[in-house]
Amino acid sequence: MDLQLAKGVQDIAPEDKILMNEVVGKLKTVFELFAFAPLETPIIERYETLTAKFAAGEASDALKETFQLTDQGGRQLGLRFDLTVPLARFVAMNPTLKLPFKRYEMGVVFRDGPLKAGRTRQFWQCDFDTIGSESMLADAEILAVWEKGFSSLGIDVELKVNNRKLLNGLMEQIGVKEKESALVAIDKLDKIGKDGVKKELIERGLSSKQSEEILALIKTGVSLEQLKSRVTNLEAQQGIKELEELFSYTKQMGLKKVVFDASLARGLAYYTGTVFEAYAQEGRITSSLAGGGRWDDMIGKFMGGNRLVPAVGASFGLVPILEVLKEKAEKLGVRNKSPAQVYVMPINTIKESLALVQELRENGICADISLGKKGVSKNLEYASSLGIPYVIILGEDELKKKKVLLRDMKTGAEQLLNTDGVIKKLKM
């Protein structure tokens, strides 16, 4: 049998999964510190839900990249392509839910798309959203979670903020009709530069003058105050007002990483107000580490009728975050393949070694024991290959002395210690 993974998916081996669990665990702690509650939606959704035109948006790749399947009853199903559509479906299906509803969800999503570097067909998303609050306090809290989250991961970031009402209003002000299409081009400013965007704006139907005007308005480094003085359109003024309120809150919360960036657009069609993106301030990863924004319309559309259910949220990009952390870990040279702190090697002392390894575990020390592997050198080689930092050798000599031999695998140093001594040393 020719063994292969399904195309475009991957195993996450222990050395990577250990790091990933650390990240996911830290994000969970931060989400809960900010009172976001966990939700788990299913991986399988009705195809009709996933393809609702107000969900992914007609232009979105997600739609044509949805994995389709049927159950034995012939029902049309699909694998979720994000965690936002299932959240909107959940809120719409639970009209008695207390609002604001603050939830986080971390889990895998699927895209049956072309494979590029760093893209897989199954990948993790780490989302958090506040449903049911129009207040800019909710937007400020998203940024506070990001700042705390990245600081707990040890990644120095800059949090860029803009507002779709401002962008849309600015385009309206200079007579642009193709606003949604123009946003897709503006979103590429980082990647293709000013000239590239100008060219694409013209392709998307803007005049050369309009393209230059919009690029001048949102030029790098323009402050909210500078821009404010040039805004005449009502929607753009509303965007400015929201940003001012938001920045007053982030200041009162003591956030230090938040900056206004008039050119930040975000690709997705469903954003309605604030948009955010997070970028690493060091290292070689230049793509955004997190993104999000306000999406006030989708849930109401799922519910039908005219109810507005405001929503704001963001995602930590687990894939680029892990890239940043791996880059750091490689510098440090630490990538364990086992959670064990110590590996116990019995030499004709199986009974006492079993009691010892259990005592270590009772004391909260992650401990492994040789499972019948023969020979000191083979056992040492095994512990070393897994990156286990300490080995205990328990032979008959040590037993007589009521001690064990603790070997530091990094330095090779060995110490004769009693069990309490080992526990004290490994608990440090």
Added chain:
Amino acid sequence: MDLQLAKGVQDIAPEDKILMNEVVGKLKTVFELFAFAPLETPIIERYETLTAKFAAGEASDALKETFQLTDQGGRQLGLRFDLTVPLARFVAMNPTLKLPFKRYEMGVVFRDGPLKAGRTRQFWQCDFDTIGSESMLADAEILAVWEKGFSSLGIDVELKVNNRKLLNGLMEQIGVKEKESALVAIDKLDKIGKDGVKKELIERGLSSKQSEEILALIKTGVSLEQLKSRVTNLEAQQGIKELEELFSYTKQMGLKKVVFDASLARGLAYYTGTVFEAYAQEGRITSSLAGGGRWDDMIGKFMGGNRLVPAVGASFGLVPILEVLKEKAEKLGVRNKSPAQVYVMPINTIKESLALVQELRENGICADISLGKKGVSKNLEYASSLGIPYVIILGEDELKKKKVLLRDMKTGAEQLLNTDGVIKKLKM
């Protein structure tokens, strides 16, 4: 639009997901204490891998209940129906993996089967296995993980142990040809009783005499010693020997919940030696809470050739475990819908309240703040409905006194405290 979940799957709302995260977190801690390393295999596998006849086994429901799909390249894929087949595939694909390989994986699996009470089409499994050790030390460690795991969950259990070689040998000894089929009947002893099993054994081709003989040999309460004296078959003797060795290790490890049960069979075809099941000693859940055993053949078959890659492992049954814990929690009346310990309600003090809520979070206290909700009673009602234990009211009066009003939502008691006082109180 008629909003529905896909048939047979469900949302796990915060009050349930909070409990589930506690369980999963405790299991993770225990797995790692015993040096099992995390692995994540993809949800999508090649259909060919999932349906290999040595994987699920030809008789298994899993095979006909596999969700099938294709990618845009027309490749035949399926959703994994357990975590064992992906593990076998992973080990077979990574021949340089250091053995023994101790891994745990917790994740969802899928079965497109008929819906009964307590069965869903997407459900969690929490597996841990040791690959590459024939030693009964590995089997003993599985039981040690169970004992520690259930004790950390606060569930009193009995861990039943048997051995397939013993069962197969006993059947051989009395001339039973249809051994694998007979095991399926014996596995139902708990559910359909002795008479029911006898009837089914006869339907499966055993004589009435054989059925009575096997039931007499494995009768409830028979000890390993008693059975040993009646065993003549070589394979059964090997089973006895393995069990004796296993029990000597579990004794040396100080395990207290392990019992021999000669009638324990386990349904799956792929078990080759030790089999285990865990049962709650209290409450109304009578089905097993965990199951497992030795499966020495599957990985070698995936690899082709004649290599034997021994394996032993088990699963914590998250669904019945959560049932047991919910039963307990209902008695206690505690099912929070939010991780927040405290909800801050500003009354014209938004600036100071934002600083306060951030200070609480910096001190590790899960804290929420009113996101523009108006009125004291509405805010109290909201905090109460989420089960948040404390509310802080910060009005202009309190501000003048440099204090906040802390309300205990259970008793209604209110205290004027400064921030340090609040932190001290909530950190308890």
